[in-house]
Amino acid sequence: MAQSPKPKKNSKVPSKSTLTIYDVATQAGVSIASVSRVLNGQGSPRASTRERVMQAVDELGFVPDGAARALSNGLKEVVGVVFRRGDETRFEDEDESLLFIDVINRGIDVAAQRRGFDVLISSVGFSDENMSGRIAAVAGKADGLILHDRMLSPNNITRLSGMVPVVTLAGSPSRGAMNVRCDNEAGIRALVRHLAVDHGYTTLGYVAGRSDSPDNRARARVFEAEARAAGVEIFEGQDWQGDYSAAGGANVIAALLEKHAELPRAIVCANDQTALGVMHALARNGVKVPETVAVTGFDDVPVARHLHPPLTTVRQPMLELGATAFDVLYSRISTGKADADVVLPIQLMVRQSCGCR
Amino acid sequence: MAQSPKPKKNSKVPSKSTLTIYDVATQAGVSIASVSRVLNGQGSPRASTRERVMQAVDELGFVPDGAARALSNGLKEVVGVVFRRGDETRFEDEDESLLFIDVINRGIDVAAQRRGFDVLISSVGFSDENMSGRIAAVAGKADGLILHDRMLSPNNITRLSGMVPVVTLAGSPSRGAMNVRCDNEAGIRALVRHLAVDHGYTTLGYVAGRSDSPDNRARARVFEAEARAAGVEIFEGQDWQGDYSAAGGANVIAALLEKHAELPRAIVCANDQTALGVMHALARNGVKVPETVAVTGFDDVPVARHLHPPLTTVRQPMLELGATAFDVLYSRISTGKADADVVLPIQLMVRQSCGCR
DNA sequence: CTGAAAGCGCTTACAG
DNA sequence: CTGAAAGCGCTTACAG
Numbered sequence: 001m002a003q004s005p006k007p008k009k010n011s012k013v014p015s016k017s018t019l020t021i022y023d024v025a026t027q028a029g030v031s032i033a034s035v036s037r038v039l040n041g042q043g044s045p046r047a048s049t050r051e052r053v054m055q056a057v058d059e060l061g062f063v064p065d066g067a068a069r070a071l072s073n074g075l076k077e078v079v080g081v082v083f084r085r086g087d088e089t090r091f092e093d094e095d096e097s098l099l100f101i102d103v104i105n106r107g108i109d110v111a112a113q114r115r116g117f118d119v120l121i122s123s124v125g126f127s128d129e130n131m132s133g134r135i136a137a138v139a140g141k142a143d144g145l146i147l148h149d150r151m152l153s154p155n156n157i158t159r160l161s162g163m164v165p166v167v168t169l170a171g172s173p174s175r176g177a178m179n180v181r182c183d184n185e186a187g188i189r190a191l192v193r194h195l196a197v198d199h200g201y202t203t204l205g206y207v208a209g210r211s212d213s214p215d216n217r218a219r220a221r222v223f224e225a226e227a228r229a230a231g232v233e234i235f236e237g238q239d240w241q242g243d244y245s246a247a248g249g250a251n252v253i254a255a256l257l258e259k260h261a262e263l264p265r266a267i268v269c270a271n272d273q274t275a276l277g278v279m280h281a282l283a284r285n286g287v288k289v290p291e292t293v294a295v296t297g298f299d300d301v302p303v304a305r306h307l308h309p310p311l312t313t314v315r316q317p318m319l320e321l322g323a324t325a326f327d328v329l330y331s332r333i334s335t336g337k338a339d340a341d342v343v344l345p346i347q348l349m350v351r352q353s354c355g356c357r
Numbered sequence: 358m359a360q361s362p363k364p365k366k367n368s369k370v371p372s373k374s375t376l377t378i379y380d381v382a383t384q385a386g387v388s389i390a391s392v393s394r395v396l397n398g399q400g401s402p403r404a405s406t407r408e409r410v411m412q413a414v415d416e417l418g419f420v421p422d423g424a425a426r427a428l429s430n431g432l433k434e435v436v437g438v439v440f441r442r443g444d445e446t447r448f449e450d451e452d453e454s455l456l457f458i459d460v461i462n463r464g465i466d467v468a469a470q471r472r473g474f475d476v477l478i479s480s481v482g483f484s485d486e487n488m489s490g491r492i493a494a495v496a497g498k499a500d501g502l503i504l505h506d507r508m509l510s511p512n513n514i515t516r517l518s519g520m521v522p523v524v525t526l527a528g529s530p531s532r533g534a535m536n537v538r539c540d541n542e543a544g545i546r547a548l549v550r551h552l553a554v555d556h557g558y559t560t561l562g563y564v565a566g567r568s569d570s571p572d573n574r575a576r577a578r579v580f581e582a583e584a585r586a587a588g589v590e591i592f593e594g595q596d597w598q599g600d601y602s603a604a605g606g607a608n609v610i611a612a613l614l615e616k617h618a619e620l621p622r623a624i625v626c627a628n629d630q631t632a633l634g635v636m637h638a639l640a641r642n643g644v645k646v647p648e649t650v651a652v653t654g655f656d657d658v659p660v661a662r663h664l665h666p667p668l669t670t671v672r673q674p675m676l677e678l679g680a681t682a683f684d685v686l687y688s689r690i691s692t693g694k695a696d697a698d699v700v701l702p703i704q705l706m707v708r709q710s711c712g713c714r
Numbered sequence: 715c716t717g718a719a720a721g722c723g724c725t726t727a728c729a730g
Numbered sequence: 731c732t733g734a735a736a737g738c739g740c741t742t743a744c745a746g
Binding site: 018019061062063064065066067068069070071074076077078080085102105106109110113116118119120121122123124125136137138139140141142159162163164302303306307 | 375376418419420421422423424425426427428431433434435437442459462463466467470473475476477478479480481482493494495496497498499516519520521659660663664
């Protein structure tokens, strides 16, 4: 062997101008077809071919262009996820609202990784005009879409699902789209029974979430049915309309107290955020929780157990919710068929805000 | 006019087989070039042309393919974000670790939306072999990359940045890549002074984060310097090595207590997670916080203010951190240049775990 | 096993 | 203002 190290023939600095498979082919002295095969593990390239290609890829720092692959393959290996971002953040704890959606997104991500997919996140502002336009843009960049709750009307969802596979995370399925959700019914039922039967409370109120949310509607419906069945007095009406936010929950209580309305013995909230606001407002006005009024939530966001008192709530399997949404979508993308409506079980988390302990 | 509604000529059900710009062109009776111009607002198409195209798009439910656009344009309008996902979740509160990264990602997302970009999320497992391979895959699907802390060695970052624009969110910049970070120095300095000067504590310990984290190294360095400058006794050594997790922090305390080691008057933790674990472990062993030992964190995750006692910590502007990372990357993508190292200011959040109040 | 060539669905000069 | 055509960077039958 010569004493000087074998000079790299042709080795050029990875120029800023995009490097293509042609550059690799030239450097390796093979055709672009061979480069592609080596890179994708297709066919059975000769060992020497493989090596030369790999070395060229390494020397040049080549990364295949995803857009070109997608175009050629008909598969982007990307799922789009669309959700609303709350614009208003008046309550300090509102940051928490991040959690619910983010945890689900984590679940999606984990499941996606298993299949070599990545997750394309796109939030839309609450007051965003042109919602459909923004969603269409995401649809174009992905193989399928996962829509969080309350993103689109059932009609628009049906329409969208004619263009691209869609999974919704919502209270109820829409025609055309697949759906994954938690067992709202079982959750509220367990909660109301715990309050009415175990604790023997005889008056109950329900602070609603956004009225256009299927989840909220389902919860409200079951709340009424169960409470009625238990022979409990229900406090209701538009004074009890919240909006899933802590501020919304606090406002309901503040207004009620202001007009010296009587409070029920226990308040069931549409979600944990709302419960958080309700508890704050109660405490601020000297109403003891749970001694005077018990409060419960729904979701079991991480902060729930840190509240004073720790919040009794219904745990949704959020990671699993996300993972399942991806799996359903994936099976639809790859096999063409998938379940249309998946319901995941929930779990009652009894802590202290209901009066236990 | 005839009495029956004008029949839609040619209108077919949006077939599952992909709809292309050719279908739209046919339906509208124009060329694909015109369709493209109308869709992208290029040139000045005649009003009638525009209308026919829009109608065809609407009738067919056409969504342009993002991969094809990207290939043709040389712009995907996608930024990739890569981060580690903790595999182990022993501590119940560990879910919180979601927050730090997720909040930053939200910031990225918001800034991206402003430019019509979407965010491609890709988490990698802690023990994931083939980290570079996974990252390369994301790089191929995006116009640029944002890397969370501790994703890659400085050398690998430099190498990667030769292939695609890279912004790191790290304790210190790497050659080739741009970097955005918080002012660790100012944060720790404020904290140590508060403890040593305002409270007059004479012994301090620092529970470290992962030793390969630039953020951690920066914080440890400043801690030492400031503590020394204040004439305070420092408790250190490998007994004080945490790993950014609550469990890690708890273990440090448990081990220390087990060997009956003396504890310092105040413990500065590398991050809030660690502080959370430290406080749990202290409480479990009957050590009062802050009466016997004060504890501080770093980050100000939302749960920090809900701990008992509320955690004194350093707030990083996480949303802004993310937004800035995107902006820097975007300006690099579109103009070719951008700042190489951006440092964002922090804020000392004095609550009660330090002994105040 | 390997290479030449067509094709994926767009955008954009270039003529008209 | 509009259309025909080239080209973006890959993958994959199809021949050899």
